[in-house]
Amino acid sequence: MRKFYFAFVTIALFVIASCSQNDELPIDSGASTRTIKYDNSIVHVSINSIVGPTVSLSAFFKQEGVTINKRGFVWSMKNNKPTIGGKSIFRLIDFTGKDTITNTLNTTYVDTYYYVRGYAITSTADTIYSDIDSFMISSIKPQIETMPITNRTRIAAITIGRFISYGNVTINGFGICMNSKGYPTMNDQYIAAVDTASDTNYKGQFGAFFDNLAANTMYHVRAYCIYTVNSHRDTIYANDRIFKTTFGGDVQWTWGDNDKGKSSDATVNARIAQAMDSAMYYYNNYSNLYHRITANYNPGVPTADCTLSGWMRFGPGETYQWVGTAQHEISHAMGVGTAWNWSSFGDPWSKPIATQSIRVLLKDMTQNIHGAYNNQIHFWPGGINYRNEVENPGTSNTKGVVFSGVYMLKVNAMMCNALREDGLASYY
Numbered sequence: 001m002r003k004f005y006f007a008f009v010t011i012a013l014f015v016i017a018s019c020s021q022n023d024e025l026p027i028d029s030g031a032s033t034r035t036i037k038y039d040n041s042i043v044h045v046s047i048n049s050i051v052g053p054t055v056s057l058s059a060f061f062k063q064e065g066v067t068i069n070k071r072g073f074v075w076s077m078k079n080n081k082p083t084i085g086g087k088s089i090f091r092l093i094d095f096t097g098k099d100t101i102t103n104t105l106n107t108t109y110v111d112t113y114y115y116v117r118g119y120a121i122t123s124t125a126d127t128i129y130s131d132i133d134s135f136m137i138s139s140i141k142p143q144i145e146t147m148p149i150t151n152r153t154r155i156a157a158i159t160i161g162r163f164i165s166y167g168n169v170t171i172n173g174f175g176i177c178m179n180s181k182g183y184p185t186m187n188d189q190y191i192a193a194v195d196t197a198s199d200t201n202y203k204g205q206f207g208a209f210f211d212n213l214a215a216n217t218m219y220h221v222r223a224y225c226i227y228t229v230n231s232h233r234d235t236i237y238a239n240d241r242i243f244k245t246t247f248g249g250d251v252q253w254t255w256g257d258n259d260k261g262k263s264s265d266a267t268v269n270a271r272i273a274q275a276m277d278s279a280m281y282y283y284n285n286y287s288n289l290y291h292r293i294t295a296n297y298n299p300g301v302p303t304a305d306c307t308l309s310g311w312m313r314f315g316p317g318e319t320y321q322w323v324g325t326a327q328h329e330i331s332h333a334m335g336v337g338t339a340w341n342w343s344s345f346g347d348p349w350s351k352p353i354a355t356q357s358i359r360v361l362l363k364d365m366t367q368n369i370h371g372a373y374n375n376q377i378h379f380w381p382g383g384i385n386y387r388n389e390v391e392n393p394g395t396s397n398t399k400g401v402v403f404s405g406v407y408m409l410k411v412n413a414m415m416c417n418a419l420r421e422d423g424l425a426s427y428y
Contacts, residue, residue, distance in 0.1 A: 337377025
């Protein structure tokens with residue numbers, strides 16, 4: 001009697017436990033040259049269990065009246081009556097000589113029947129088969145989720161998807177798609193195929209950074225996953241999340257002491273003004289923060305500095321009179337290294353919004369924010385602690401992602417926004 005078994009499992013390679021495997025075989029000379037019998041009283045096969053991808057098989061042999069020289073299993077995914085030497089047949093030969101043999105078969109295909117039987121080859125070269133048992137491993141699609149959007153600004157947003165389960169199919173790709181109408185698909189204008197780790201240590205999270213969006217506008221995002229089942233490719237989508245871009249930040253600057261904070265050198269003043277204007281652009285488009293910054297030139301300052309209240313000083317070094325320094329110092333005005341609760345977040349940073357943001361921005365789910373401990377007043381990565389982080393592409397690369405140039409300036413503002421979303425205090 002043929003029996004059918006169903007199970008839900010994950011994909012794996014063939015692994016053989018107590019028997020030796022030959023792949024698809026030609027006719028075994030001397031193995032099936034005489035009588036072929038079907039006798040469950042002499043050979044009986046049973047499926048013991050199906051756990052994950054592993055199917056446990058047993059065969060029992062009764063040698064009364066016959067002498068068994070070889071024994072084992074034959075199975076097929078195409079032939080529903082597998083025999084030694086038949087087409088699309090796989091055979092396992094047992095060398096233990098025991099009356100009971102076992103095998104663990106790890107399946108490679110889902111939604112496909114496997115047909116299996118035991119066999120015994122007698123001393124007279126007769127082949128005796130058991131009846132046929134069958135089982136099928138059913139496919140399970142991945143399950144994914146679109147996470148809430150927690151770091152969104154005037155023209156940018158960080159979006160995150162998560163694998164709830166990976167199923168037992170081949171995952172070909174995954175990412176985030178977005179539109180302004182609802183239920184976005186991969187056919188929409190905004191789509192990001194992401195390569196962030198699908199590591200279960202990070203709960204299978206992945207994410208995408210969307211830039212150049214419209215201000216104060218509703219958008220829809222959905223995570224997607226492309227997968228293959230037995231050579232058939234399909235795409236699934238997660239839940240539809242809605243978010244709205246903001247009006248942006250309100251960070252402004254002036255010269256200190258009614259222009260007395262300026263240098264006597266107009267070229268220096270022009271460099272500082274350009275740096276501050278550029279920093280305002282990034283903080284007002286890539287953060288939602290508020291502050292009033294007072295810029296000053298002070299020849300006694302070695303580099304540059306800034307207080308929590310926003311009093312900023314540039315020294316005489318031309319290398320520090322640029323946008324990266326301005327943004328780095330503005331971060332101190334936003335609470336980095338200066339807020340009363342700065343050191344309470346630990347190292348690595350213990351809160352989720354900044355942590356998820358840096359991982360998405362770097363396309364590396366192993367990244368963390370560092371610096372908020374032992375009186376350190378900076379953060380990294382993303383803090384623009386050195387000019388070459390911005391000016392020399394490749395200096396801060398992580399897994400092939402260029403974290404420098406204009407992108408670094410955007411990241412800095414997005415990260416300060418995330419730190420504040422996580423609860424970093426400010427002066428107001």
